[in-house]
Amino acid sequence: MSTAALTFHPLRDSVTMLRRNLKRMLRYPSMTVMLVGMPVVFLLLFVYVLGGTLGAGLASGGGRAEYANYVAPAIILMTVAATVQGTAISIAMDMTEGIVARFRTMHIARVSVLTGHVLGSMIQAAISLAVVIGVALLVGFRPTAGPAGWLGAVGLLAAVTFALVWLAVALGQVSESVETASNLPMPLILLPFLGSGFVPTDSMPAGLRWFAEYQPFTPIIESLRGLLMAEPIGSDGWVALGWCAAVALGGYLWSRRLFNRESR
Amino acid sequence: MTTNQIAVTGLRKSFGDHVVLDGIDLRVPEGTVFSLLGANGAGKTTTVRILSTLLAADAGEVRVAGHDLAREPDAVRAAIGVTGQFSAVDKLLTGAENLRLMADLHHLPRAEGRQRVAGLLERFGLTEAAGKPASTYSGGMLRRLDLAMTLVGDPRVIFLDEPTTGLDPRSRRDMWQIVRDLVAGGVTIFLTTQYLEEADELADRIAVLDRGRVVAEGTPDELKRRIPGGHVRLRFADPQALDAAVRVLDRATRDTDALALRVPGDGSLRSLRALIGRLDDRGVEVDELSVHTPDLDDVFLALTDRKVTTS
Numbered sequence: 001m002s003t004a005a006l007t008f009h010p011l012r013d014s015v016t017m018l019r020r021n022l023k024r025m026l027r028y029p030s031m032t033v034m035l036v037g038m039p040v041v042f043l044l045l046f047v048y049v050l051g052g053t054l055g056a057g058l059a060s061g062g063g064r065a066e067y068a069n070y071v072a073p074a075i076i077l078m079t080v081a082a083t084v085q086g087t088a089i090s091i092a093m094d095m096t097e098g099i100v101a102r103f104r105t106m107h108i109a110r111v112s113v114l115t116g117h118v119l120g121s122m123i124q125a126a127i128s129l130a131v132v133i134g135v136a137l138l139v140g141f142r143p144t145a146g147p148a149g150w151l152g153a154v155g156l157l158a159a160v161t162f163a164l165v166w167l168a169v170a171l172g173q174v175s176e177s178v179e180t181a182s183n184l185p186m187p188l189i190l191l192p193f194l195g196s197g198f199v200p201t202d203s204m205p206a207g208l209r210w211f212a213e214y215q216p217f218t219p220i221i222e223s224l225r226g227l228l229m230a231e232p233i234g235s236d237g238w239v240a241l242g243w244c245a246a247v248a249l250g251g252y253l254w255s256r257r258l259f260n261r262e263s264r
Numbered sequence: 265m266t267t268n269q270i271a272v273t274g275l276r277k278s279f280g281d282h283v284v285l286d287g288i289d290l291r292v293p294e295g296t297v298f299s300l301l302g303a304n305g306a307g308k309t310t311t312v313r314i315l316s317t318l319l320a321a322d323a324g325e326v327r328v329a330g331h332d333l334a335r336e337p338d339a340v341r342a343a344i345g346v347t348g349q350f351s352a353v354d355k356l357l358t359g360a361e362n363l364r365l366m367a368d369l370h371h372l373p374r375a376e377g378r379q380r381v382a383g384l385l386e387r388f389g390l391t392e393a394a395g396k397p398a399s400t401y402s403g404g405m406l407r408r409l410d411l412a413m414t415l416v417g418d419p420r421v422i423f424l425d426e427p428t429t430g431l432d433p434r435s436r437r438d439m440w441q442i443v444r445d446l447v448a449g450g451v452t453i454f455l456t457t458q459y460l461e462e463a464d465e466l467a468d469r470i471a472v473l474d475r476g477r478v479v480a481e482g483t484p485d486e487l488k489r490r491i492p493g494g495h496v497r498l499r500f501a502d503p504q505a506l507d508a509a510v511r512v513l514d515r516a517t518r519d520t521d522a523l524a525l526r527v528p529g530d531g532s533l534r535s536l537r538a539l540i541g542r543l544d545d546r547g548v549e550v551d552e553l554s555v556h557t558p559d560l561d562d563v564f565l566a567l568t569d570r571k572v573t574t575s
Contacts, residue, residue, distance in 0.1 A: 020354065020357070024354070027357075101348065102346065103369075105341060105346045107342035108369050
């Protein structure tokens with residue numbers, strides 16, 4: 001046994017695993033379509049069915065057009081949440097199949113099994129976000145951000161996606177079945193509703209308003225909205241990034257522990 | 265002097281209160297086939313999972329390919345290949361893509377990887393199906409692809425956990441030939457099976473595992489000498505006849521529910537005639553008589569104190 005054989009290549013192995021995951025996405029396109037479809041349906045529902053009435057309730061007192069601008073950031077975040085639901089499902093599918101057991105007996109950088117999924121999901125999120133933002137623009141979303149604002153928005157979305165993907169990698173592993181894996185990330189899709197995503201928090205009853213103002217999605221949505229609509233975001237940006245860092249680190253450490261635990 | 269590619273001393277493993285491996289010792293010399301023979305639940309798969317670094321042992325010392333399993337698991341992983349009981353292929357990828365994935369993970373240069381993939385597809389009769397998703401493969405094809413993936417990394421020690429369970433006789437023979445070819449190439453093989461016939465066909469040495477203990481070890485011939493030549497099964501019309509027969513035959517195992525007796529014997533005509541003679545002399549009426557060649561039950565009956573309680 002030469003010592004050269006015992007070096008690890010985490011980067012190269014991650015790219016190999018990424019290639020595998022991209023191929024799997026292409027072979028199983030119905031999941032991708034479903035994951036992009038959900039936020040698009042919600043966008044259309046909220047803009048065309050509810051938008052006229054909800055828009056009238058905004059502080060600025062606008063109508064449907066005004067509401068499209070208000071709700072778009074929430075739908076954009078929902079797109080990220082839907083994508084990571086797909087991550088959890090793919091991870092759970094992997095764990096129930098024998099291929100991961102094979103990877104575990106091979107001399108490879110172990111983390112690459114997970115980073116391959118993370119990178120694949122980041123790419124999938126980018127594609128989904130492009131589609132959803134495109135549809136939003138078609139139905140009346142009119143962001144006023146300059147290049148710096150867009151850059152900030154893209155950076156924030158990348159940070160949010162990275163954090164939620166690592167959380168989903170852990171959730172996918174902790175699930176005993178693919179069904180559980182598709183249900184566990186559900187709160188991520190519902191949380192924007194219990195925040196400032198769809199209506200301003202001051203219209204909510206006291207207890208709910210307290211929760212809505214402090215839950216992590218609210219500063220993220222506020223920052224995204226501010227960046228896209230070229231409005232000041234105050235401390236929300238830092239709070240949002242803080243949440244992302246915390247969730248990403250927690251998700252990564254939890255995922256690593258789950259992957260290294262021995263299976264029976 | 266040959267070196268041992270696998271050396272196990274005092275291996276123990278429990279899941280909660282359930283003792284799966286109760287102190288086993290194994291030695292597998294380089295370039296040989298070693299077969300771990302046992303029924304379902306005997307601890308075969310647990311042994312493979314421990315030796316292939318998937319599971320940590322509770323106690324015991326294990327060296328695989330010259331490396332200590334607990335201290336240098338990565339060095340062990342670099343030297344082994346594992347093909348388990350459940351297929352470890354990516355069913356959404358094609359056969360060729362699965363093999364290429366392995367070539368990439370072993371960091372083979374592109375040209376060499378492509379060459380090896382093509383060679384393995386050819387050798388395992390998968391060239392035609394190479395472009396089809398593995399989900400469309402038959403059981404035998406999946407098992408061959410699985411083993412081909414294990415071979416991409418050119419392992420020196422290969423673990424085969426029940427490689428032919430669930431395969432039709434033809435695929436089983438194919439798999440046996442593949443194993444023989446591998447050994448001819450100098451690879452060491454650790455094989456688990458529940459089929460005596462399979463161990464007999466392939467193994468240089470066999471260990472019989474029963475309830476987490478090695479109850480016998482040796483060459484197939486050594487073991488067969490310790491196993492009597494099967495048994496004769498007698499069935500009776502009523503409990504009285506069964507009781508009468510038990511009084512006549514001292515080495516029989518009784519199965520009261522089935523009104524049957526299992527009499528160990530070497531299967532020769534002479535011993536059969538002697539058995540019939542004894543029953544005839546005492547006027548015991550036998551409803552049905554059948555002669556059975558040695559099977560796993562006979563191995564256990566001969567090698568353990570355990571009585572066969574089921575029919």
